[in-house]
Amino acid sequence: MTLLDDFLIRAALAGIGVALAAAPLGCFVVWRRMAYFGDATAHASILGVALALSFDVSVFAGVLATALAMASTVSVLAGRGYAMDTLLGVLAHSSLAFGLVAVSFLQGVRIDLMAYLFGDILAVGRSDLAVIWSGAVLVLVLLWQRWSALLTATLNPDLAHAAGIDPRREQMVLTIALALVVAVAIKVVGVLLIAAMLLIPAAAARPFAATPERMAVIAALLGMLSAIGGLQLAFTFDTPAGPSIVCLAAGLFAASSLAGLLLQRRRS
Amino acid sequence: MSSLLSLDGLSVAHGGNTVLSSVSLSIQAGEIVTVVGPNGSGKSTLLRSVIGAQKPSRGTVTRAPGLRIGYVPQKLHIDPTLPLTVRRFLSLPVRVSDARAAEALEQAGAGNLAARQMSGLSGGQFQRVLLARALLCNPQLLILDEATQGLDQPGSAAFYQRIEKVRQELGCAVLMVSHELHVVMAASDRVICLNGHICCEGAPEHVASAPEYRALFGSGTQGALALYRHEHNHSHDHDTGHSCTHDHHHEAAE
Numbered sequence: 260m261t262l263l264d265d266f267l268i269r270a271a272l273a274g275i276g277v278a279l280a281a282a283p284l285g286c287f288v289v290w291r292r293m294a295y296f297g298d299a300t301a302h303a304s305i306l307g308v309a310l311a312l313s314f315d316v317s318v319f320a321g322v323l324a325t326a327l328a329m330a331s332t333v334s335v336l337a338g339r340g341y342a343m344d345t346l347l348g349v350l351a352h353s354s355l356a357f358g359l360v361a362v363s364f365l366q367g368v369r370i371d372l373m374a375y376l377f378g379d380i381l382a383v384g385r386s387d388l389a390v391i392w393s394g395a396v397l398v399l400v401l402l403w404q405r406w407s408a409l410l411t412a413t414l415n416p417d418l419a420h421a422a423g424i425d426p427r428r429e430q431m432v433l434t435i436a437l438a439l440v441v442a443v444a445i446k447v448v449g450v451l452l453i454a455a456m457l458l459i460p461a462a463a464a465r466p467f468a469a470t471p472e473r474m475a476v477i478a479a480l481l482g483m484l485s486a487i488g489g490l491q492l493a494f495t496f497d498t499p500a501g502p503s504i505v506c507l508a509a510g511l512f513a514a515s516s517l518a519g520l521l522l523q524r525r526r527s
Numbered sequence: 528m529s530s531l532l533s534l535d536g537l538s539v540a541h542g543g544n545t546v547l548s549s550v551s552l553s554i555q556a557g558e559i560v561t562v563v564g565p566n567g568s569g570k571s572t573l574l575r576s577v578i579g580a581q582k583p584s585r586g587t588v589t590r591a592p593g594l595r596i597g598y599v600p601q602k603l604h605i606d607p608t609l610p611l612t613v614r615r616f617l618s619l620p621v622r623v624s625d626a627r628a629a630e631a632l633e634q635a636g637a638g639n640l641a642a643r644q645m646s647g648l649s650g651g652q653f654q655r656v657l658l659a660r661a662l663l664c665n666p667q668l669l670i671l672d673e674a675t676q677g678l679d680q681p682g683s684a685a686f687y688q689r690i691e692k693v694r695q696e697l698g699c700a701v702l703m704v705s706h707e708l709h710v711v712m713a714a715s716d717r718v719i720c721l722n723g724h725i726c727c728e729g730a731p732e733h734v735a736s737a738p739e740y741r742a743l744f745g746s747g748t749q750g751a752l753a754l755y756r757h758e759h760n761h762s763h764d765h766d767t768g769h770s771c772t773h774d775h776h777h778e779a780a781e
Contacts, residue, residue, distance in 0.1 A: 290608055292606065407621070407622075410619055410620070411620040415603050417600050418598065419620075420575075420579050421578040421580070422620050422621075424620060462608070470611065471609060471615070474610050
């Protein structure tokens, strides 16, 4: 497998894997107004990194566990006194702070904190690639199987009930998918920018889509374009790869919003 | 005739507050039952219990085996970030054929809307699309939760006339909630007046003159009820052949 020996090829494949899984999930995050939820889950995962390193388990497992714990905590606490954004703000930033403090206790292992905050896509190895693609495929299969039920529950919980769908179960499916995406994306864009990979391609796809499915497909294409183009930018201008990917995605979003406005004006 | 649906001593509590207490009712095939009641009287909770979205704290909800329910929710906010054509909406969660979708849209009076975006529909169009979606399963029981919220009076009167027409075509029973008493009552076979419990029930004329109903709503709606009946009759004159089930309306207004 000489192809995978090239670190740029591995980086590109990692970016594509994350973009593929993040796009359809990101659409749900946008439709259900869960942007903060994604952010909170991602920020909590730095605590997972610290725990994984101190207990000597894989970072992937540590992140997955904390992301799941975080998302479930939010789901349980939601609607019990505090507004959702307050709750998420408290949990997201305090878990990030606890994570950063916990990492500082890890004297023995010198870890590169920046790598977890902003990703280290150029250091993706073959085993990382295997983890990323397994996670991405799992997320895609999960969403594919439950697509109709997820969409119905997103439209209206009572409509879902009447059709024999339990909206809480669908919420749980999205929570699990979100934890998986966070866990696989941490190496690629880092905890601070995972929400960007979820939101920006989906938001950029909106003006060009007439159905939910098309929005997910266009979001996936834009996400992959951002990943490959962002790597190219990082290579050319010697900039950090993760942020470069997000910058390109943001540029695509700006262009798409502009195009959307023009389209609307021509129609009316 | 066994009933499609029966509630037996249904009680529902939200965090210590009793919303419904000991509600018993049953719905027979083909009848239109309207639940009226002031805000907070538990009307929506009643419907949500029927579709299974609300767990009763006491009592039981029994549906006939394999009962097909079409549900039209109170209001449906579709986030503008979600692109959704009317046609795609009809295929949620169960995919339906183009022919079936077109038929349901036609029945609901929304025949030309299939390609439109849900977010671009007017209030009346949106309600008709919701109705079309509820008709897809060929329901035995159609449930409407304040389906005409946000429509003006002619708009909601037209909508309820459409419900009657649908009932005649499909032979389904209809259970609906409304606080537009004057419009709804005339279209109903049976009215249930709800205020946490069933205050009174029976034929529209009976309920409208019941002291419990007057105590909740006053007697002011009586005039509007007669007015609506008159309009209703008027449309019957143009539409011969479906007056048989509404004889009592003719008598009442003449």
